[in-house]
Amino acid sequence: MTVSKTAGVDAGKLPRPPRKENGEGAGEPAALQMGELSELLGYSLKRAQLKVFEDFLNCVAPLQLTPAQFSVLLLLDRNPGRNQTEIANTLGILRPNFVAMLDGLESRDLCARVRSTNDRRSHILVLTDKGRAVLARAKRLVATKHEARLNELLGPANRAALLEMLAKIAREF
Amino acid sequence: MTVSKTAGVDAGKLPRPPRKENGEGAGEPAALQMGELSELLGYSLKRAQLKVFEDFLNCVAPLQLTPAQFSVLLLLDRNPGRNQTEIANTLGILRPNFVAMLDGLESRDLCARVRSTNDRRSHILVLTDKGRAVLARAKRLVATKHEARLNELLGPANRAALLEMLAKIAREF
DNA sequence: GGCGTTTGATATAGTGGATAACAATTATCG
């Protein structure tokens, strides 16, 4: 596996007609053989994931939300009264790394840390009004642009089957 | 999205019986609601990808090969006579980042850079005998341990369908 | 009341991905 974002296809230039026309006469590169790479689930998994994330970023660009930030807002909305550790753990974020992430969201007034009265160590995380508004708009963008595009590519049934298999791998593998 | 490797579930400790037994009497955390996160393809995609890569690493651990390194060896085997740019591009690796990666493989005598006689700028990449041997063993480990486990989890038909959909996303999305 | 734990936080290191720039070499066009 590997898979970056830009490369892969040959990040274009154009100042001049690339090279030859390559009818088939002279020796010409031609695409490489992927070999058993095409059968490696992990490889396609990674490349697909990059594509999906890239599209997500594009679709939600007006709101300046990364997938990770979106997932945090979603969780906060569905799980009021939780602290940083709980949210971070459910998302698979290490608590130290979650601090800076929250700083970012809080500085944009999308959420806030509230000292818990029961346990004065922990911060209860709450969505601000702005956070709720942004989340609502993000949800709409994701549904109508991002997921809709996937639906169009795969068809609803396939998309559902794909989701289920991925969830199964994430859960049981 | 988010998803690290360790966190997510609550990287265990044990010096003492965690806390309460939680029959159901007193207030207890309970798992958070994932909400529409469960419907986000990108989220499951990422988590599944991490799991698969993790398992890949485990399965190929005796050979000390990462997914990326394995993919390079595979490509070199199937595409003799190619240079760094061609291999890197096909794998979606940026050429600058490919240099250190090749240094690693070359220092382990798994492949070698050979100056091309036609174009003295480029390095033709070749697998060494040791590289071929390691690749062969890696292939076997991947097939009998890694992919076999996925097959067991999903079933052959589902696995094939999954692979096809992922490839389609990677290709056309 | 004291010991161990948990919580948020900091510092830090490692990895992967991305861009700019460079020397050597090659291609191309006038």
Place this chain on the structure above:
DNA sequence: CGATAATTGTTATCCACTATATCAAACGCC
């Protein structure tokens, strides 16, 4: 042919994400 542009491998950086150790404050418990 000679100048200019392009390509190849490389270095140097930078940024994002991941990971570990450690800390002070607060809490739980015997």
